Amino acid sequence: MTDTSSDWPSDWLRATLGFLALRALAAGPSYGYAIIGDLETHGFGTIKGGTLYPLLTRYETAGLVVTEWRAGDGGPGRKYFALTDHGREELARLSEHWQSFADTSIRYLDPERPSKETQT
C-alpha cells in the first residue's frame, strides 16, 4: 500500500473508480467492504459506501455485474457482486483505453520531451 493514497485528487478517483471497481471483481465475486478494502490496500484510499454502491448499482442495471445475497456465518448477510461476461469485456476495453491515455499523458508530461514540438 502506498502512503500517497489519501492524496489523490477526488476528480481522478471519480474518473477511474468505475473500472477500478470492476478490476476488484476480476478475481471472483466480492462484497462492498472487501472491494473497499482491496482498493485501499492497493493505494486508492478509503472509498466511501456512498460512492461505491451507486456505481455498483448502475453496473448491475447495465448488466456488467450480477448480485447474489449469501447468509453470513453469525454476521450479517452479504451481497456479492460478480462480473458478467459483458463486465469482463468492458473491464478489458476500459483498461486498454486507460493504459493508452496514461501512456499519452506520461509522454506529454515528460520534462525531457523537447517543448518545441508543441510550438507552431
Next chain:
Amino acid sequence: MISTGTDKKWFDEFVLELRLQQVYGSAIGDAVASARELLADTGQSAQEAFGSARDYAASLDLPRAPRFEWVRQALWPTMVSLLALLLFTQAAAAWTQSEPFLVSPAQLILLAAPVFIVAALPLYLAALVRHVWVVVVLVVACGLSGLLSSIVAPTTAADAWLALDPLPWLIGCSVVMVALAIVQTVRSRRPGSNDEIINPLGDPTVDSGRGARLALVLTNWIFPVLALVMLGFVSLFR
C-alpha cells in the same frame, strides 16, 4: 448490527426518499440491507458512510414503478371516495331532517376544494412529506372549506340552485364508497400488491402481521366507516 437512534432516523429518511421515487419494495429492502451490511463491517455511522439519506437515495438508480402509477392505483379512488363522502354528508343532513337536499354554486365550489387539494397531490407530495407545515396548511384549508360550505348552504328552496331528493344521493354515494373499498381490498389482497419492503435474506423488514393487515383493511374502508359515523352524528343532532 443494532442501529443507533441517528442511524434509525437516517434509514427512515432513506426509505421515505426511495418510496417518493416509487422504487419497488424489494429494491428498497436490498438497498437497506446493503447499507446495513457495510455499516456492520466498517462500524461507521450511516451519515459518515453514505452522506445524507436524501442524496444517497437520489444517487442510486434502482428499479421503480412508472412515475404516476400510484395516481391510478390510489389517488383516483381516494379522490372519488372523498367526493362521495362530502356529498353523502350533505345529503345525510337533509335526509335525517326530511328536507330536500339544497345545493348552491358557492357550496359546491367549497365542497370541491378538498377534492382539488387531493387531486393536486402529485404536484406537492414531496413537500407534504418533508414539511409538517404543509400538512397543517392543507388540513386547515380543508377544514375551512367544509365550515364555509356549511355556512353558505342554502336554508330555503328559494335560495337553492338545486333542490334534490337526498335519498338517491345517499344510496348512490354509499354504493360508490363501498364499491371502491371492495375494489381496493381485493387489489390489496393480491400477492405482492402491497409492495412490502422485503429483506433479501428472507424476513420482511416491515410488520406484515395481524396489526398491519387490520390497518390495511381499515385504510381501504375508511370512507364507508366515516360515512357511517357522519350519518350517526347528523341523526343524533337533527
